[in-house]
Amino acid sequence: MSGTPLLSLAIWVPILAGFVVLATGSDRNAPLARMLSLIGALAGLLVTIPLYTGFDLHTPAMQFVELKSWIPRFNVNYHLGVDGISMLFVILNSFITVTVVLAGWKVIDSKVAQYNAGFLIMSGLLNGIFSSLDGLLFYVFFEASLIPLYLIIGIWGGARRVYAAFKFFLFTLLGSLLFLIALLYLFVQSGGSFSILDWQQMPLGMAPQTWLFLAFLVAFAVKVPMWPVHTWLPDAHVEAPTGGSIVLAAIALKLGAYGFLRFSLPIAPDAAHQLGGLVIGLSLIAIIYIGFVALAQEDMKKLVAYSSIAHMGFVTLGFFVFSALGIEGALVQMISHGFVSGAMFFSIGVMYDRAHSRQIADYGGVVNTMPKFAAFFMLFAMANAGLPATSGFVGEFMVILAAVEYNFWVAFAAASTMIVGAAYTLWMYKRVVFGAVANHHVAELTDITGREFFIFLLFAAGALGMGLYPQPFTEVMHSSVNELLRHVALSKIQ
């Protein structure tokens, strides 16, 4: 396999497939467009598999590296590579793309080619983010990936889609500008290098570290999203089509968290230690405050969106307790959240496609008409509530345990999600699924189709597999996470 530019394939295969799909044009060719999209998505997934099988567990260094000059004048390179932190996200993203294409198979019937092309192109761009080792390249992918998502929400979204798309765009733009300034500062400071790896090794004083850290914090906090810059997410989710919600929750939210590990911690380690308390505080607010807000939601998508924010609070909390258990727990939580929230949004989509409502009050007794669906939904609800044997448990468990080591009361606050998380998830489940048939809309529901069953099966395999045997997921992280911790423990101030 050596020599095959796997990462380039992971990026460009889906993008190319996206353009091919786009070429099929109008909806007269919709079946062809769907088929080509599926082939493209599967091909995209296939090329990422060797990243796992060929991954060397024993080195913290970047693997599958590709380095070509791109803009020599500014020393910008097409520099790709993955380590134990980023590799799994490339695979997860390619996996999610397959489910998204399948999820939109029957439901999307206008501008089919454009819709699928949007997801394929976005998939490639997202892979680009996770594998970029050049700051400017990262930034280009980071910003470019906004465009397809913006369009997906703005074109195939719900009634208030334009408002949601704008809010989404403006929030993230705000962060991006600070991010760009930080990158340019680093470029100058490093004597003209855009290499992220160079930046990580570069000594920096406390003041610049602090400013850089804060700039990164704003940029990434919006993406994660962290309280208080999270309010775009529920709106974006509510208006996004099912596929958009799945990608948004499963992958897009991970970008910010990934940024913390790739930029904030290694580039500004002293500031990270100094300001870690701030991030932990914001994380705990996300977990508790947002948990209660989720409890009060009447719209299922909003509820799951808020629960996503609370779950991402665990991720940022895990990063800033500075232990292997915490960081790996956070990474596990990110991957698990990809399966579980993806599945939750898909579940809501399945109901929405039939009854055209997301309001909890419009449902009740769904189990009577959709027993198979109810069983899957139960599984994912339990995973969302962090039940052992599901992936949702593993990350939470690791982060809570790591937090106890850091500070008992931090863990105490974080562990409250055991109660609140179960409360909002299962209360919603009770009102939607259990009970007698509530109205004629519910009575007319039909159970899931073979296609939907298959998608659920994919998600279930992820959530259960990771819950029962997380070792294959964490063993690839060890070297990189340990190296990161070693690096972060050293001061950069000279």
Added chain:
Amino acid sequence: MEMQKLYLLVPLAPLVGAAIAGLFCRVIPRWLAHTVTIAGVAVACLASYVIFKDVMAGNTYNGPVYQWLTSGDYHFEVGFLIDQLTVTMMLVVTSVSLMVHIYTIGYMQDDPGYNRFFSYISLFTFSMLMLVMSNNFMQLFFGWEAVGLVSYLLIGFWYTRPTAIFANLKAFLVNRVGDFGFILGIGLVLAHFGTLDYAAVFAKAPELAGNTTLALFGEGEGVALMTAICILLFIGAMGKSAQVPLHVWLPDSMEGPTPISALIHAATMVTAGIFMVARMSPLFELSNTALSFVIVIGSITALFMGFLGIIQNDIKRVVAYSTLSQLGYMTVALGVSAYSVAIFHLMTHAFFKALLFLGAGSVIIGMHHDQDIRNMGGLRKYMPITWITSLVGSLALIGTPFFSGFYSKDSIIESVALSHLPGAGFAYFSVMAGVFVTAFYSFRMYFLVFHGEERFGKAADHDAHAAHARTDAHDDHSAHGDAAAHHADDTHAEEHHGLAPGQKPHETPWVVTLPLVMLAIPSVIIGYIGIEPMLFGDFFKGAIFVDTEAHPVMEELAHHFHGAFAMATHAVTTAVFWLALLGVALSWFFYMKRPDIPAAIKSRCGPLYTLLENKYYFDKFNDVVFAGGARLLGRGLWKGGDAGLIDGIIVNGSVGLVRWFAAVARLFQSGHIYHYAFTMIIGVFVLMTLWVTRA
């Protein structure tokens, strides 16, 4: 190696059964569903017996099955610890589970969810076995939550009933409150011991206990590490084993079908907390504070939950409150370091309480799903097997000499008397008073159900039914043991409970009565057989640790013990015996001879009765303060914080600011040439002035 495969077989056999019955529940016929699950549990039961023999021969085991996760320096494994404590639990779980599986064939006969039910109870058996066989805290927590999940699914089994789906959510959330403490306890263990493996933790505990305090509340005294760990772990036990104030879910869990009330909410799952504390005895022994805490919680539960049993009229709820009270007894025993006595009572209780529940279920079948004991009476004529076995169960429960419950309960009371820990005095009072209360409510129920006037089949019943309507909703899912009789009698019976006027109850089919008989046998004999080896022999040596110098209760108890036979004959000279007898006699007098007296007491002691009726207002308090408060807080944060402050003021505020700025800026772009020209002239003028004055 061979034994290790057998260990693996024990949990996996029920899991396979559960998977087959569950995944294909809509495809396979009923006989296949119950055959595979019963076969799975039977295999587990037999294997447990073989393992029991093997452990008796001295072969204990502690080893991993697979590495679940590694992170940093931590290793988390799935593994088994097979010792005397484990095999005792394995035998109890698998044998009660097997009986309940068989019983279910009869009880759920007409239920559309038949296959699903079998899948759930086998899944439960798997989870419970994983819990008891674990050799580390992680897997313990897995089993802990998994049994909670199955309990949730089973309480809400009849998912169209509003009361059932309320009860299951409540059960899950209250248990989660316990788990919240539990996981923090586990976290402290990992943080200070660096491992979650039982053996390693226990080995290191005495050394760490002496010199570790946690500054949890700022710089000050600090809390002893062991006290913090043990109390947090015990909070988990309080949820699962339904100790005050986390007991509120158990009575409501009676919304589930009766077989699971017997299996999960009486015999096994609710005793997981007891088992856990016994398993953690090397840790609890290191903290007297934690032990006192355990004693106090246990004794409050033992006495005050017993009182509630007196005023219940739903046959299952009487048994449920009795379970709460008995769990309190076990907890008290743990607190006074009589862990083996607690496990002994856990075992005897598992048999006689499962028997009582299944007996109650049999009565419910006979009564066509009327659960109100005020509508029963004189059933002994019609249901002789149920009658005799229920009598056996009741006698065991109240501690009649020679019955199993006598040995375990009497040992608890004596060990409490011997303890000198703070709280033991109160505990002694509670368990003594509890004896009377237990005897009273048990025989109140017994007399009202099996003796006296036949109150069923009266037209007037239906008023009572209306009052009882909570449990009546959507009867179409209810189980009916005797389908033939049921359908012949009254095809409309789906919509109302109980016997039609003139209709008589009838004995239940053999699949129901066989488990009753099979459970009645150990309910009688297991105490007599078990007491000597389990309490005073070295049966639990190595599995349960007692610091005999600090807590010499068991040693002193051994001095008073002169054989099982002598213990029973000696009992007539003790206050315990007479208290129980008094309870029985009084209930006979009140409910058989002078039914006017309880009615009079009820009207005289209005406030007290109201207090009991409302279950000490725990439910109301939780509803208003916690459930209501959380929703209110959520709404407040959402509307006030997210929508009001962040979106309203900050986001829209900055949008507004931009808009205002734009509006101001727009004033300058009027579109009139002369405005621009004029501005330019002024500009040029200003610039020139500056340039001129520069010099």
